[in-house]
Amino acid sequence: MPEEFTVTPWEVKGEIDYDLLMQKFGTSPIDDALLDRLSGYGELHPMLKRGIFYTHRDMLWLLNEYDKGNRFTIYTGRGPSGNTHLGHLMPWMFNKWMQDTFGVNMIFQMTNDEKFLFKDLTLEDTTSMAYQNALDFIALGFDPKKTKIIVNTKNIDKLYPVALSVAKKITFSTAKAVFGFDNSTNIGSIFFTAMQSAPAFLPSVDAGKQVPVVIPCGIDQDPHFRVCRDVAPGLGFPKPSLICCKMMPGLSGGDKMSSSDENATIYTTDTPKQVKKKVGRAFTGGCVSVDEQREKGGNPEVCAVFKYNYFMFEHSDDELNELARKCRNGEILCGECKMCLTQKINVFLEEHQDRREKAKDVIAEMAYDGFEW
């Protein structure tokens, strides 16, 4: 019997059955036909080949529009409630692939209002975190000319009228059913989904014509965009397409990397020593002794270290398969494997932290409508 699990934009718990989630949410699988179609635009991203991005809404329509010359805009974002960790970077890296492959514009929304409303944080906290998170986003190399960062409170003049038109079409019943709200939910949180929908319609508002939009995101964000898609036609906007990924696992073996478990979470600002310590403590499911491990082998299916390679740090399928084989045969021990991952992460972070510093020079020009940071 499968364990119980909960997946909403604000809570992910239990062992997630991703197929069941796709059925529950009513999204479509990314099948071979769609992968074939996508590969016509450039080499497929490993996250597509490995089924990490595994489900979608209306991607074929989006590509048809693109082929007709109606270029789409990518819409992504972040709820700034703490430092950026590797789990946040994962979908952003996929966004980078999307922008490079299709050469399109991108909106990156920072929901500092959301995190203020849903968490015990001040608006100053979430706003300064938005700046920190934006540096990580920029560090991934997005085209500054084609990428605009929205901070909800700073761009509220543009967002609010659109959010109002969305809010007028959503009843409390709907918000309750989709997000699990109850009578004790604050009225700002209830309104918030309208703010999350607004950037999906901004490209059409700005262009004065129907601009297709695609939202690459974790499957946990689907509820927002289900609501957003429902109201779109009534407002004269195209329904945004979605392409959704699984959650980046935590180092302790859980389903999702979480900021609340700091020791099992690698932040983009971690030092090599911190990374070494955290990976060193990671759950692998390996045997208790070296001899037993050599004899029985390990199990990559449950190993957090393997998952990190699978999700993010080993792009070569051959290398990944070889690593799995060696693990199962007991040819490689958990300690070696951890050292190897530590090194990969530290090489990545060294470069990332360097680019993150340089991001401070371009962040102002990437602000939507030129607000001050």
Next chain:
Amino acid sequence: MPEEFTVTPWEVKGEIDYDLLMQKFGTSPIDDALLDRLSGYGELHPMLKRGIFYTHRDMLWLLNEYDKGNRFTIYTGRGPSGNTHLGHLMPWMFNKWMQDTFGVNMIFQMTNDEKFLFKDLTLEDTTSMAYQNALDFIALGFDPKKTKIIVNTKNIDKLYPVALSVAKKITFSTAKAVFGFDNSTNIGSIFFTAMQSAPAFLPSVDAGKQVPVVIPCGIDQDPHFRVCRDVAPGLGFPKPSLICCKMMPGLSGGDKMSSSDENATIYTTDTPKQVKKKVGRAFTGGCVSVDEQREKGGNPEVCAVFKYNYFMFEHSDDELNELARKCRNGEILCGECKMCLTQKINVFLEEHQDRREKAKDVIAEMAYDGFEW
């Protein structure tokens, strides 16, 4: 047995029992002691002497603060959903008396978002109506240096962070209980009361210290400010004081002038001919024949024409009493009385319409934060 009545910010129906309403809402009566105190600052406004402004919250505290040198700000407003009628002008005239008497600043909020959310109107409709209504407000002669007009969508950058902090403190339970919302209410309407509260805190935000605020308004608006007062201390703001009036009656004899009954409503842009026609059709409760009226007399208590004099057009108590006496004795007939009121209204409107035209020249300088109209 008293008839059922409903009074919320969005619906007023039935015959209102104002004393019961005061008890239900938990406001205090404006008693002789408070009237005495108020008369120390200048001649009492007829609406105070006649009990049209009849109930309050924390007015003594406000005056104590004023006496200590902590000048308050007046906060008033309008939900722009149609042309201005005389019922709207009534509390604004009282505001003018307040500003003149105490020489204080005033904020006038135009909730174009509210009317978009609650009515079948576009945001363009309610925004252009905000401009029209503002002309009427300005025409009453407020000090342009001390009076600032907020339009919610235009000043959203200042209002939104304050509204967020309010919204975080209000649950759906509270909104439901106070405003009578249910599951079919849209999520924008649910959030809206936070926007209505925000200007009560803006003077403190702008000044960087606790600024007392008084809100003169129709008693139907009290629910918003009950919620606003509840959250104020937790946000570090003083609770706004309230001074509330009864509803301006309609010409057809109902309890409240309503835009939905155009023939019983006098708009500020009406022509002398329209006014004559509307007053001519007003409900007086007079007798069917002249002879009968001469013999039995009329009843000013139920007469809409008399109420118009009482609420707005006859400031002299002596003249008003004389009018009542003549009516009761059958010395004056309804036709004469209607002609007399028509003339008073037309004299007022002629001057008002002239000042309303001139308001177009100063409206820009009265915009809070200098937005474009």
